Amino acid sequence: MPWARRRIPLAWLLLVRQPVRLAIALAGIGFAGILMFMQLGFRDGLFDASVVIHRLFDADLVLVSPRTMSSISMAPFPEGRLVQSLADPEVAAMTPVQWEFVLWRNPETRRTRSILALGFDPEDPLLSDPSVQRQAPLLRLPGRVLFDERSRPEFGPVAAWFRAGRSVQSEVSGQRLRVAGLVALGPSFGADGNMLVSRETFRTIAPPGSRGGIQLGLLRLRQGADPARVQQRLDDQLPSDVKVYTKEQFIEFEKTYWRTSTAIGFIFTLGAAMGFVVGCVIVYQILYGDVSDHLPEYATLMAMGYGLADLLGVVAREGLLLALLGYIPAYAVAQGLYALIRDSTRLPVLMDPQRAGLVFLLILSMCLFSALLAMRRLADADPADIF
Amino acid sequence: MADHRSAHSVIVARGLCHAYGRGSTRRQVLQSIEFTVASGEIVLLTGPSGCGKTTLLTLIGALRSVQQGELEVLGVPLQSADRERRRRVRRRIGMIFQGHNLLRCLTAEQNVQMGADLLPGLAYRQRRAIARQWLQAVGLGEHLRQFPHDLSGGQKQRVAIARALAARPRLLLADEPTAALDGRTGREVVELLRQLAREQGCGVLMVTHDPRILDVADRLVTMEDGRLLAGTLRQSER
Ligand SMILES: Nc1ncnc2c1ncn2[C@@H]1O[C@H](COP(=O)(O)OP(=O)(O)OP(=O)(O)O)[C@@H](O)[C@H]1O
Numbered sequence: 001m002p003w004a005r006r007r008i009p010l011a012w013l014l015l016v017r018q019p020v021r022l023a024i025a026l027a028g029i030g031f032a033g034i035l036m037f038m039q040l041g042f043r044d045g046l047f048d049a050s051v052v053i054h055r056l057f058d059a060d061l062v063l064v065s066p067r068t069m070s071s072i073s074m075a076p077f078p079e080g081r082l083v084q085s086l087a088d089p090e091v092a093a094m095t096p097v098q099w100e101f102v103l104w105r106n107p108e109t110r111r112t113r114s115i116l117a118l119g120f121d122p123e124d125p126l127l128s129d130p131s132v133q134r135q136a137p138l139l140r141l142p143g144r145v146l147f148d149e150r151s152r153p154e155f156g157p158v159a160a161w162f163r164a165g166r167s168v169q170s171e172v173s174g175q176r177l178r179v180a181g182l183v184a185l186g187p188s189f190g191a192d193g194n195m196l197v198s199r200e201t202f203r204t205i206a207p208p209g210s211r212g213g214i215q216l217g218l219l220r221l222r223q224g225a226d227p228a229r230v231q232q233r234l235d236d237q238l239p240s241d242v243k244v245y246t247k248e249q250f251i252e253f254e255k256t257y258w259r260t261s262t263a264i265g266f267i268f269t270l271g272a273a274m275g276f277v278v279g280c281v282i283v284y285q286i287l288y289g290d291v292s293d294h295l296p297e298y299a300t301l302m303a304m305g306y307g308l309a310d311l312l313g314v315v316a317r318e319g320l321l322l323a324l325l326g327y328i329p330a331y332a333v334a335q336g337l338y339a340l341i342r343d344s345t346r347l348p349v350l351m352d353p354q355r356a357g358l359v360f361l362l363i364l365s366m367c368l369f370s371a372l373l374a375m376r377r378l379a380d381a382d383p384a385d386i387f
Numbered sequence: 388m389a390d391h392r393s394a395h396s397v398i399v400a401r402g403l404c405h406a407y408g409r410g411s412t413r414r415q416v417l418q419s420i421e422f423t424v425a426s427g428e429i430v431l432l433t434g435p436s437g438c439g440k441t442t443l444l445t446l447i448g449a450l451r452s453v454q455q456g457e458l459e460v461l462g463v464p465l466q467s468a469d470r471e472r473r474r475r476v477r478r479r480i481g482m483i484f485q486g487h488n489l490l491r492c493l494t495a496e497q498n499v500q501m502g503a504d505l506l507p508g509l510a511y512r513q514r515r516a517i518a519r520q521w522l523q524a525v526g527l528g529e530h531l532r533q534f535p536h537d538l539s540g541g542q543k544q545r546v547a548i549a550r551a552l553a554a555r556p557r558l559l560l561a562d563e564p565t566a567a568l569d570g571r572t573g574r575e576v577v578e579l580l581r582q583l584a585r586e587q588g589c590g591v592l593m594v595t596h597d598p599r600i601l602d603v604a605d606r607l608v609t610m611e612d613g614r615l616l617a618g619t620l621r622q623s624e625r
C-alpha cells in the first residue's frame with residue numbers, strides 16, 4: 001500500500017489550501033472546546049467546592065443525623081452518641097462539631113448575609129489545615145471568629161481590613177464578634193462564606209431551635225484501624241438516630257446530593273453536550289464542503305487506482321488534524337478563563353488532566369464523527385464521471 | 388482473429404455491449420464491440436459525438452462494470468470483476484483526461500508524485516525522484532514547485548501526462564487530451580505522449596476529434612452508433 005509509507009500530506013495540504021475556511025473551522029472547534037471546558041469545569045468546580053471543608057476534616061469516621069440531607073440541612077443528633085462511640089477500642093478521639101447558617105453583618109455596608117458557622121472546641125482538632133490548627137487557640141476568648149478569607153466579597157472587606165491591622169468587628173444574632181484570624185477554605189454551593197468559632201461563642205449566636213445536640217461528630221481511629229470495619233461496627237451498635245460514614249463516604253454523600261437533587265450536574269452536562277453538537281455541526285459543514293469541493297479530484301485519485309479506503313483515510317486525517325489544531329487554542333483559552341473564574345467566583349476550577357483528556361477525546365470524536373458523516377459524500381465520487 | 392494475439396494484447400474485447408438506463412429509458416450505447424490493442428500499439432479512436440467512445444474508454448479503464456460480453460485488459464478479465472479487482476487494474480493503467488484533473492492543492496511535483504506513490508516498495512525519496520524525472524521528461528523541470536493554477540493549459544496537460552506515466556502503466560487511455568489546447572500545443576502534447584509511450588513500450592488508446600493528430604497513430608479505429616466500423620484505417624507501420 002502506498003499509503004502505509006511516508007507520502008504527500010494530502011489531508012494537511014487540502015486543509016491549508018483554504019486558510020480562511022481552516023480558520024473558521026478551528027474557531028468553531030475551539031469555541032466548542034472552550035464551551036465544553038467551561039461547562040465541565042464549572043460542574044466539577046461546583047461539586048468540588050461543595051466538599052472543600054469535608055475534605056479538610058481531621059477525621060476517619062463521621063457521625064451525622066439520619067435526617068441530614070446535605071451541608072445545607074444538617075440536622076442535630078444527641079452528643080451522647082459521640083461519647084458512646086468512644087467506647088469502641090479502635091476509636092481514639094472525637095470532635096463534636098456544630099454547624100449552622102447564621103446572618104453575618106457586613107462591617108462596611110451593615111447588610112446581612114447568610115454564612116456558615118462551625119462551632120468546635122478549640123482544644124480539639126477540627127481541620128487538617130495548618131493555619132486553622134495554629135490559630136485555633138485564639139478562639140478560646142469568647143466572641144472571636146476565624147474568618148474564611150475566600151468567602152464571597154459580600155461579607156465585607158474583612159480580610160483586607162484585618163491584614164491592614166484594623167480590628168474587624170461584625171454582628172451575628174445581636175452578638176458582637178471580632179475577627180481573630182483568617183483561614184482559607186472557600187465558598188461552596190450552600191455557603192457563600194465560612195467562619196469558625198468556639199462552642200461557647202456558637203451557643204450565643206446559634207438560632208434558638210438548634211441549641212440541643214450537635215450536627216457533626218468527627219472520630220479519629222487508632223493507628224492501623226480499618227475505618228470501614230469500625231464504621232460497620234459502630235453503625236450496628238449505635239441507635240438509629242445517628243448515622244456513621246467514613247470520611248470518603250461523607251464526601252461522596254455530599255457530592256451525590258448536589259448531583260442528584262439539583263439540576264446543576266444536568267445543566268452543565270447539557271451545556272457541554274451542546275458544545276459538542278455545535279462543534280460536530282461546524283466540523284461536518286467544513287469537511288462536507290471540502291469533500292464536495294474536491295469531488296472531481298477524489299474521483300481522479302480513484303481512477304488512478306487509489307481505493308476508497310485511501311480517500312476515507314484522507315478525510316479521517318483531515319478530521320484528526322482539525323481536532324489537534326482546534327484543541328490547542330481551546331486548552332490555552334480555557335486555562336485563562338479558569339483563572340478568571342477562580343478570581344471572580346472563588347470556585348476551585350482547575351485544569352485537571354482528567355478533564356483535559358476528556359475534552360480532547362470529545363473534540364477528537366467530534367471531528368472523527370463529522371469526518372465519518374462527510375465521507376458519505378465520497379460515495380458520489382464516481383471515477384466513471386470524470387472523462 | 389484475436390485468440391493467438393491475446394497474450395501480447397493489452398486490450399481484448401469480444402461482443403462487448405453496454406446500455407445506459409433501465410426499462411423504457413434504456414439506451415444501447417455499445418453493440419458487440421470486437422476490438423484488440425496489442426501491447427505497445429498506439430491506437431486512435433474517432434467517431435461522431437455521442438457514438439460511445441468515452442463509454443468504451445471507461446469500460447476499458449475499469450471505471451465501469453462490464454454488462455455484457457467479454458473484456459480483458461492487461462490480462463485481467465473485467466466481466467464479473469469486483470470493485471477491488473477493477474481498482475488493481477486501474478493502477479496499471481494511466482489515464483489522461485480532457486480536463487487535466489490535477490489536484491489543485493498540490494504542486495506539479497506533488498501531483499506527479501501521486502502517480503509515483505502507486506508504485507510498490509519505493510522510498511519517499513525515490514518516488515520524489517521519479518516525479519522529478521517525469522516532469523523533466525515532459526519539459527517542466529523548471530516548474531516543479533508551481534501549482535496547477537499558475538500553469539498554462541498545455542503545461543497542465545503535460546503534468547497530467549507525467550502523472551499518468553509516473554505509475555509505469557502498461558496501457559495509457561486518453562480522452563480528447565488536446566480538446567482544451569490550441570492546435571499547435573495539442574500537437575506538441577500528443578507528440579510527447581507518443582514518444583514517451585513508445586519508450587516505455589506502453590500501449591495507447593486515444594479518443595480524439597482532432598484531425599491534425601491522426602498521423603501519430605499506428606492504427607485508426609472509427610466508431611459509429613456504438614459499433615466499430617469494419618474497414619478500420621491502418622496507418623503505415625512505423
Ligand atoms: N452516465 C450516462 N448515463 C446515461 N447516458 C449516458 C451516460 N454517459 C453517456 N451517455 C449517453 O451515451 C451515449 C454515448 O456517450 P459517450 O460519452 O460514450 O459518447 P462520446 O462518443 O464520448 O461522445 P463525445 O465525442 O461527445 O464525447 C450518448 O448518447 C450519451 O448521451
Ligand SMILES: [Mg+2]
Nearest residue numbers: 440441442562
Ligand atoms: Mg466523450
